[in-house]
Amino acid sequence: MSVLGVSVSIRSIGTTLVIVVAMGLLQALFVGTKLGLALRAVAINPQSAAFSGLPVERLLMVGWGLAAVLGAVAGALVAPQLTLTPGMLDNALVYALAAVILGGLTSPIGVVVAAWLIGVLENLAAVYVGFIGFDLKVAVPFILIFVVLIVRPQGLFGRKTVVRV
Structure with a gap:
């Protein structure tokens, strides 16, 4: 695809769109939801979060699961371009x-x-x-x-x- 004399592949456009959507969803999760607030609290100070009544172990599992999902998406986006x-x-x-x-x-x-x-x-x-x-x-x-x-x-x-x- 050619835009203003610059050639851009459809795969690059798709990759950029996926990244922008993922970034927006993460921003919305961490800023606009109670789960995001709890995840940030556990990341900053797990002991204080536990004293506040947050299930620290479960939130850590959610955080690791989120990291795994994002890693899988990143791998799927990068794999076609690399050996x-x-x-x-x-x-x-x-x-x-x-x-x-x-x-x-x-x-x-x-x-x-x-x-x-x-x-x-x-x-x-x-x-x-x-x-x-x-x-x-x-x-x-x-x-x-x-x-x-x-x-x-x-x-x-x-x-x-x-x-x-």
């Missing part, structure tokens, strides 16, 4: 780590924006920066991680937590 081997997601883990660090651990939307930014900057660097090329473009996320950790350790969209003693 099916035991280490097929090793390269994807580098980009996932970079996106989480750049976007901020407290901002799911920031992680998605950071992942998009990494993809764009990596490909622009591969084409326009002569010494990087396509062989060293995997170094771009590491350079971005280094710069962001020096300038803004909580990530581009993360919140700075202040702990008062």
Whole structure:
């Protein structure tokens, strides 16, 4: 499919739509429901959540089940683009780590924006920066991680937590 002179595959459009829908559903779950509030409470402080009467073990099972479902969806989206081997997601883990660090651990939307930014900057660097090329473009996320950790350790969209003693 060609849009404004740019070729985009139908699979890429479908993958993007699935990611946007999953992101919206997760945001709605964690911000707008009692289950999401309980899951966040258990993640932040399980002991306090247990004292509040929340079933911590069940909520942890729900959290792990949700992680498994999201992992399965991610694997199904990535598998057609990669060769099916035991280490097929090793390269994807580098980009996932970079996106989480750049976007901020407290901002799911920031992680998605950071992942998009990494993809764009990596490909622009591969084409326009002569010494990087396509062989060293995997170094771009590491350079971005280094710069962001020096300038803004909580990530581009993360919140700075202040702990008062």
